[in-house]
Amino acid sequence: MIDLIPLHFAHHIAGFAADGYVSGVDWLEGLPGLLRGLLDEWELEPVGRSMSGHCSVVVPVRLVGAGRSPVEDHAPGGSTPHAVLKVSWPHPEAATEALALQTWNGHGAVRLLRADPARFALLLERLDTEDLTTRPVDDACAVIGDLLTTLRRPAHPRVPRLADYAARQADELRVAPPVIPRRYLDQAAALARELVTRPPAEERLLHTDLHYANVLAAARAPWLAIDPKPMAGDPAFEVAPALWNRPDELGTGSQVRWSLRRRLEIICEHAGIDEGRARAWTIVREADNAVDAALDPAGRDRVSLAVMIIKAMND
Incomplete structure (x- = not known):
């Protein structure tokens, strides 16, 4: 065994x-x-x-x-x-x-x-082992956007609420150590509080971790999502994992911003998600990721990636 x-x-x-x-x-x-x-x-x-x-x-x-x-x-x-x-x-x-x-x-x-x-x-x-990690990133983002539309359902009342997560982040980021520039932590804390006071038009069951390796090919459908980390809330929260995964394909210099915004644009277009809210939630999530990564002695690269993504969402 x-x-x-x-x-x-x-x-x-x-x-x-x-x-x-x-x-x-x-x-x-x-x-x-x-x-x-x-x-x-x-x-x-x-x-x-x-x-x-x-x-x-x-x-x-x-x-x-x-x-x-x-x-x-x-x-x-x-x-x-x-x-x-x-x-x-x-x-x-x-x-x-x-x-x-x-x-x-x-x-x-x-x-x-x-x-x-x-x-x-x-x-x-049992699904196939093929996932989206080897597909062209534009095509993969389109698949993710389409899946987010298919997965849009009323949330089960027992799944955690995004509003509760945001309230915790607003408090924790405000007092977090400056592992990234203080202005980004303060911005993320303010956005977390603001986003839940301006609720979206719909609150739905969220996967929250729909990235390229969490989408597998299948016989009964071209692609299916696996491994959800469920929440109930704003669909715009869903976009960020497709931005921070496959970081080696973002390019360098000014190309990084273009690549990140291109991914976000494709997913939002296919899923009918407001781009402004998606950028805002990405800033919150990446500030949270940076604080967590800073606790790991090997997390320096992840902190740097978080800063790059936050910059791209602001520019």
């Missing part, structure tokens, strides 16, 4: 301090038994090498029991239904993932087949 846990993932997650639940080390200690129990209870058989994300292990499985009927995605050339078992390290951002996937019900997102939220375990349809 231990072979189902990639060694690099175990090493990575072991460094995580508890975030409302359990530390990475303590969770890893029980993970083999947790996987064994889920495979037995849900009548699953591993069929390939496990994969991992930042906080989760993903096991390709075949459904061998009565649970086969809901699965519509089948292995090529065969009739045995296939899926993936995803088990996440318990933390607040993963606590409501199942609620978001239930709300979307496969429309624009991976289909949820079964869930045990108490154990942070999801059984998901």
Whole structure:
């Protein structure tokens, strides 16, 4: 069973301090038994090498029991239904993932087949491994914008509210150490407060982490979103992850601003999002990212990227 846990993932997650639940080390200690129990209870058989994300292990499985009927995605050339078992390290951002996937019900997102939220375990349809990271960035941004339109649904009442996040950021950024120029921290704090006092025309279920690696190809749709970190609020909050990912393709000098604004323009056009609000939320999110990255001894490049993006959103 231990072979189902990639060694690099175990090493990575072991460094995580508890975030409302359990530390990475303590969770890893029980993970083999947790996987064994889920495979037995849900009548699953591993069929390939496990994969991992930042906080989760993903096991390709075949459904061998009565649970086969809901699965519509089948292995090529065969009739045995296939899926993936995803088990996440318990933390607040993963606590409501199942609620978001239930709300979307496969429309624009991976289909949820079964869930045990108490154990942070999801059984998901199996998608292709191809993502948007190798697609031309303009095309990839168009896909993200289209998906944001498809995913636009009323939010489940139990997902966290963006307004609460913004209120915390307004307070925290105002007193944060000057890891980036003070004027940017003060601007982000003011914007966080202002944006929630000027609510958008609609508040919807947000993915909040829709970047190029979180969109996979599928048989039933060209592209589907995975790995949401749900919130309820302003759709303009959604644009920023596509700006800070694939940073090596932004260019240098004046090209950086053009590249960032081009990405934002494409996504907003396809998703019907107000560009001004998207720029404002990006400033808030990147100030937050910079403060977090500054706590990491290896986070200097990430802080520099945050400053570049904030500058581009202001110019």
